[in-house]
Amino acid sequence: MSPQRRSGLGTNQEAIRRHNLGTVLRHVHGAGQTSRAELTSLMGLNRSTIAGLVSELESLGIAEHATPLEGSRQGAGRPSARVRIAREGPYVIAVDLGVDRAVVARVGLGGHVIQRAQAPVLRDGEAWQVGAAVATLIRTVIEGAPSAAPLVGIGISVPGLVRRSDGLIRLAPNLEWHDVSFGGIVLAALGLDVPVSLANDADLGALAEHTRGAGVGVDELIYVSGNVGVGAGVISGGHRLEGVGGYAGEVGHLRFNPDGRPCHCGNLGCWETEVGAFAIAEAIQCPPDKVAQLDEVLDEFDRPSTALRATGTSLGQGLASIVNMFNPQVVVLGGYFRSLYRLVGADVDAGLADRALPAPLESVRLELPGLGSDSPLHGAAEIALEPLFVDPVAALGTALVDVRARLAG
Amino acid sequence: MSPQRRSGLGTNQEAIRRHNLGTVLRHVHGAGQTSRAELTSLMGLNRSTIAGLVSELESLGIAEHATPLEGSRQGAGRPSARVRIAREGPYVIAVDLGVDRAVVARVGLGGHVIQRAQAPVLRDGEAWQVGAAVATLIRTVIEGAPSAAPLVGIGISVPGLVRRSDGLIRLAPNLEWHDVSFGGIVLAALGLDVPVSLANDADLGALAEHTRGAGVGVDELIYVSGNVGVGAGVISGGHRLEGVGGYAGEVGHLRFNPDGRPCHCGNLGCWETEVGAFAIAEAIQCPPDKVAQLDEVLDEFDRPSTALRATGTSLGQGLASIVNMFNPQVVVLGGYFRSLYRLVGADVDAGLADRALPAPLESVRLELPGLGSDSPLHGAAEIALEPLFVDPVAALGTALVDVRARLAG
């Protein structure tokens, strides 16, 4: 039973098959490698049913069977056949658009980054220039793909507000973009027509950490991203919190200090003016041209200054508001907050404990990203893969095979 | 496709039937009255399937068929038979525990309040005393129930933090309760054993407004409740946002003015210290013993004072943080905010527009509760009814019949 998050629809058995097939694939994807027996117990279905589903995945070229592991013994009984992702199976292109560089990766099911490439992005570059650069990187990583493997889609992580209905980039302050249809630009530059999904970098960080990072199995998770601006991605009930337009999680403009500095949003003392990259850069006297690499600058510190510790306290106090609002189980600190937390973790913890309500405080823990700085990239891969888990057959139907030849032509 | 919000499970056709039966009932409940043709188009199932589901509901005693309406013509073709809630069908008890009074209602499917009773609650009363009073009210409203009608459960709205795993009231500041198992107390006073669900009043307000109030069809909705303290209930993606413990939505302690007044939570200048009942009472020089009836006091004003207008601005500015965080489509102002918004709506709107980001602001609208002050009561009924929509057969299995006789015994 799963669900139509969209409400009110009935279910027929065709939908069952779709859902079960997708769920099997989701499990294989999540674990990278499983056994049919494990799938049976995880999904609560009959052995025969699982066998049928797995064999369908194999005939679709998505999964492969493998001989049981030699070494590991897991008790008596016939060892269960392994199920793993097919070697030449479907893949996606993940793009992490940063403020100073773009990372592009070819990612297979199971979250394997098969190949990656990156290039600097000019500050205040035009969107079409960036799109062309990204398209070149995409061509590079597709180069190595087996021609039989289908390309399912492209996922793009954007440091800004993305409208969920059509993927339009409404506002990316640090790229100075307004209302840019970046997905269309990249597709045009490539000359391809595949599904493109765009989303906010913090949302994708949350998704990735939930799937294969520090928050596996945690259905109430928040990823707070320090990435010049400050944003958050929220997973609640195991699903992304999006809001009507897709703009949910804009925590950077929480009211923090009404007497504080002016924020580019027009208000005074938003949280971002205290813990944003420019605020931190000022606190550590970092030159403005290195703000985009603030994490590396911070990593060179070994002892925090007083100003930096105050920033840590502000981070914790702001997190308290977030914890009070969402009551999460895990808060993952991404972007340069990762480096910051390593330096002034105690102050962050103290600030949080000082301002959060007892009830939500007792069940929350702060964590560093399990995927390092690659969380948004992995999240971009996840949204591009998502159609496969909803309906594998349909997703493969819209996928492109022999992409290299199409790119050449 | 439907649902398991809990992830990873497979679906079999037994689950299909459960889900479809529950979904049919949910539609009948939502509309109060429908036709089979409408159900067919809403659920996307075949006519014959709908017929089977409806007849099963009828044989369960939940639904009745009725002759098509005489007057209304809806085009050519055979008129579709009406489906409505059975007259002696299942019902629930809804309890709205306020800080100064308790309201108890017998509510049938369709959200019909069949009978209601209320009584004042002593301030700083012991939990068992309140429980006994509530039990008496429950006996009163059950008195009039047909003995054939099954009691499905009891839903209780609580002005405080409720742990979702077991319904324990962790903290109800205005009742001065800590860790009270109020559900158990009421059941013991009744001598019954039926399912009891407890939840926060704002969460239930959101649920009710989503189901049959100002937010029907709106899947991104927030109910902000002014009820001595300030809290919010969030519906996102059509589901309640709960958080791990069930404490999500504690917006009263958002940082608002760090130089402000001390809050009972230990911090300075929480939003609640600016727009909470005590702050407003002070602004309008309302005597402290009437704070619990602040809405009535406010209703007697016809022109807002300057202080009240400032409060309205603060309300709007705080809502801006909420709008930025959740990007809702509708924000419903419940509790005494209802009265306040009638007086100083323009200031609230201005405060919101001033502080919210453009993107979330353009898609949000403020509304008054469609259910007046009964939102939490209706929400309490909804959570008690919820099991019926998940699995009608199972829910009727645990329901109590002939409750009057059991109460007497």
Place this chain on the structure above:
DNA sequence: CGCTCCTGTCCACCCGCACAACAAATCAGT
């Protein structure tokens, strides 16, 4: 070398929904 335990495969079976054909009920036009 048994025995036991677990898993894969194959089969018949059941359950639930779809579909087609027919009947019923209403509206529109003549």
Place this chain on the structure above:
DNA sequence: ACTGATTTGTTGTGCGGGTGGACAGGAGCG
């Protein structure tokens, strides 16, 4: 008032999909 078009209720048949049992395969244990 009659006729055709339209829409819905009813019924029987068919199909898809998961279940469950019987049997075989493979491993550990004594």
